Amino acid sequence: MRRLALPLLALACSPLFAADYVLPATPSTVAWGYYSGLAKPALTVHSGDTVRMQTLSTCGSPERMIERGVKPEQIPPYTAAIYEEVTDKGPGGHILTGPVAIAEAEPGDVLEVQILKVDLDADFACNAFGLGKGFLPMDYPYSGSKIIPLDRKNMIGHFGPGIEIPLRPFFGSMGVAPAGGKIDSAPPFAHAGNLDNKELVAGTTLYIPVAVKGALFEAGDGHAAQGNGEVDITALETYLSGTFRFVVHKNRHLVWPRAETPTHYISMGFSKDLKEATELALRDMIKFLMEEKHLSRDDAYMLSSAAVDMEITQLVDGNVGVHAMCPKRIFASPHR
Secondary structure (H helix, E strand, O other): OOOOOHHHHOOEEOOOOOOEEEEOOOOOOEEEOEEEOOOOOOEEEOOOOEEEEEOOOOOOOHHHHHHHOOOHHHOOOOHHHHHHHOOOEOOOOOEEEEEEEEOOOOOOOEEEEEEEEEEEOOOEEEEEEOOOOOOOOOOOOOOEEEEEEEEOOOOEEEEEOOEEEEOOOEEEEEEOOOOOOEEEOOOOEOOEEOOOOOOOOOOOEEEEEOOOOOOOEEEEEEEOOOOOEOOOOOOOEOOEEEEEEEEEEOOOOOOOOEEEOOOEEEEEEEEOOHHHHHHHHHHHHHHHHHHHOOOOHHHHHHHHHHHOEEEEEEOOOOOEEEEEEEEHHHOOOOOO
């Protein structure tokens, strides 16, 4: 079975000796609310290197979490300094760790992000909706919030009496810098960013087109679990640490991010209009099937109708997201 990564590997920049790094969340290693092609790297690595990145939740300041019922000892200790010392904020609200520069990455390349491990760093998550936000703002013209205890041993979120949510932690936001200055961390686009795609768990690989020297990768917006749509604008928001391996593929020229899980190939589309986002994701899946599976244009369209699932990723981040999921099992092994 041919993997998405195989055609890329021949053009990959991989040094003979890869290194491992750790990037903690500190006032000097986070980007509050933005991706930027002008940002100074918090860390520079090489293609093939692995970085463990510590991230914050979007649950707010320690004081706000305590007001909602979180015990002070449950709050990771690095939170307070970031809220007290970081002054360069916005235009978005996500606190992202990074950027990490990958030395070999240049515009026109593709950055392969192997999500090796995702660890829950807290025993709680939050969910909240706000006045004028979410998918049904007029149905809920007020704000509400909830703290959800997390059982990290059994990987269950205790939402309420008799309601247990299986935990599948993933980063809501993983992306690279666009060409130029700051952009809001909220809307996903070609740089990836706030994808809110619950399929991007440990064991998944994300492919992102590079727009600036070094790529400038950031991650954050940790989710313990989420439903497709993320309709009230938040998931089970929590603290995560992620271990990523970065591989640069030269001259690949992807337009939109793609991903690969152990069971599926994934294409993505983003737009303010749901129909257009769906069209973009579908067209990129057709392109993938033509280029990587060598189908005719007509067969790629028909196979997409017969076997590919079109999923609403999220509906609440300015640009809505749609992802197309093509199951790998439909492609027969050579011996079959």
